[in-house]
Amino acid sequence: MNRKEFRDLASPTEAREAIDSLSIEGGVERVSLEDARGRVLVARLDAELDVPGFDRASLDGYALNARDTFGADEADPAELDVVGTVHAGEEPGVVLESGQAAEISTGAVMPDGADAMVPVERTDVGGDVDDRTDENGESGEDHESNETVLVRTSVAPGDNVMFAGADVAAGERALGPGTRITPRDIGLLSALGIDEVPVRRKPRVGIVSTGDELVRPGGDGELESTRGEIYDVNSYTIAAGVEDAGGEAVLYPHAGDEQDEMERILREAAAECDLVLSSGSTSASAVDVIYRVIEEQGELLLHGVSVKPGKPMLVGRLDSSAYVGLPGYPVSAMMVFRTFVAPAIRRAAGLPEPESATVTGRMARDERYGEGRLRLMPVGLVTDGDGGGGGNGNGAGATAGNGAGASDTLVYPVDKGSGATTSLAEADGVVEVGPETDYLERGESVDVQLFSPDVRPPTLLGVGEDDPTLNRVLDRLDNPRYLSVGSRPGLRRLREGIPDVAVVAGPSGREHGLEATELGSWERDWGLVVRAGNPDEIDGLDDLVDRDLQFVNRTSDSGLRTSLERALADLAAERDAETGTGTGTGTETGTKTDHHNLATQIDGFDVGLRAHESPARRVIAGEADAALGLRDTAERLSLEYVPLGTQTMHVLANPDRVEKASVRELESVLADAVVDDEGLSL
Ligand SMILES: Nc1nc2c(c(=O)[nH]1)N[C@H]1C(S)=C(S)[C@@H](COP(=O)(O)OP(=O)(O)OC[C@H]3O[C@@H](n4cnc5c(N)ncnc54)[C@H](O)[C@@H]3O)O[C@H]1N2
């Protein structure tokens, strides 16, 4: 089977041109006023009537003839006979003559003979109130002619009257083609009595994810990890991106890795959509055959672009639809989508390019890259210094000013690889690094395109140990970001000056030779997490070493792993001491036992999982007898906990950021927390 090789890559510009050459417009449809918001008008709409359609009183008061008020003022009011009342929505039953007025409501039709009105505040009832025969103010004919009104101001013709057509006159241009209809435009359309408008049909975008391993989120049953099953990410991120760009997303069933099945589903989508987006099957493996479907059944315009991530993307046509093949890796799929596809959908939908929100910052560390492709580098932002801007210095409830203030913005690459969804979820934007740049130096200025103008960088950036108590602390803060990289990498990053705080297990910063302020600390109980009821009667580390038990560890970056290794070292020393007194053990004679020797006797010691709960979940799944973990975790998952020790968690602040509002807020949350038998509670 011949496989795809990427020898000649198209340039990003060529990729854009290829996509632009496809037609993905959706045509025209008519939508009702209720569905018109955000839609793009395709034709000019002219007013077919006057708004208002009659001369109308702008205030509650009296309609009258302006000439009758000339010279009137507070001291010398004009007295007019009130000959009727006109309410909104009724025909005036009165015609005014000189010296007469009619009571009138806001929005009511001005009676004939009236050319102005006076608000009620500038009048007084004249005559004798007791003479009034009609307290309810019924229509004009019912008024006694001896009722009068004292008008304490003079008005000019037209005062307080909105004349017919003053809002919009018949024949006027109301809305032009290309208008993206806003709630205000809907107001105008309603006033004109228009209940349906011609708009661009949203481009229909079919989404076909390929791969035998994909499972829809929320389906029945668990993922079968042994088969490599994963939840489908791309269908949903891409669908959300399509809707954001003004398209209508249509999800199709997953296509497996068979060419025939891909062809069937792609053609079904092509028949119903203006654009088909597939994900996966773009690269070089034997099942990456989607390009053949396009090549054989449609037209393949290009395959392979000099961009990272996203190299294996495809552009072409299938039947009457445009086609773009996105790589399967979620980061690659999303980056290709937002860089190349979303602008084309927006154009087809008639939407303008969104305000580009760009932030300039400094690289927080050196970054090397030399593949000669345009790199779309996801990055996170953190404000250096005291948080700058608004002087939000006094703690309580402060939503830390994170606008681009006086302080610097540091930019750090977030790269867990193209396969990690958190590479995007933990990023704020993208830095485009040209193919000629192979090195970005710490401190160098870079422009970050935010994912959207409303992206706000987190108020607080923390790194370090994964911990359930910490998760509760973070819930108390406004928009923090925490990267659980483990204690050691956390300390390293704090030393590099990137995060605001690091959370480390075990020895405090000072013992690591670090100039960091400790904001708070708590203890956590750690040990072995075993099945409920402890059916294997596991008492401690001895059991793991000496018995045939399956164990699951944490990665060597984690503080728990460090504590476990120390405990093993203690056990080794104990056993050596016993050997010294002549008690034989299983260790080789003559060699000193160190914790490595004991570790090799623990089945599964080298299987290290990254998060605090993952090992315990292996116990629940029946894949292990004991896991390294916390008492907290065991209790929450209704498992049994075998104590091995306690460990102190330290929250250490970057010395340059101790005055940053969010850091002070964290300090006060930690100070408020109560430490009792249950650990730290809030
Ligand atoms: N020998 C080579 N291998 C690879 C190359 C190459 O040039 N030579 N290119 C790499 C690059 S770059 C990328 S990007 C990927 C693209 O791979 P495919 O488009 O063929 O995608 P798959 O192999 O189907 O999947 C890759 C990866 O992503 C996961 N995936 C796929 N679809 C989804 C989805 N809807 N939701 C979540 N995750 C998904 C899939 O399980 C795989 O792990 O190829 C490199 N290989």
Ligand code: MOO
């Ligand atoms: O080009 Mo792939 O998209 O790097 O990961």
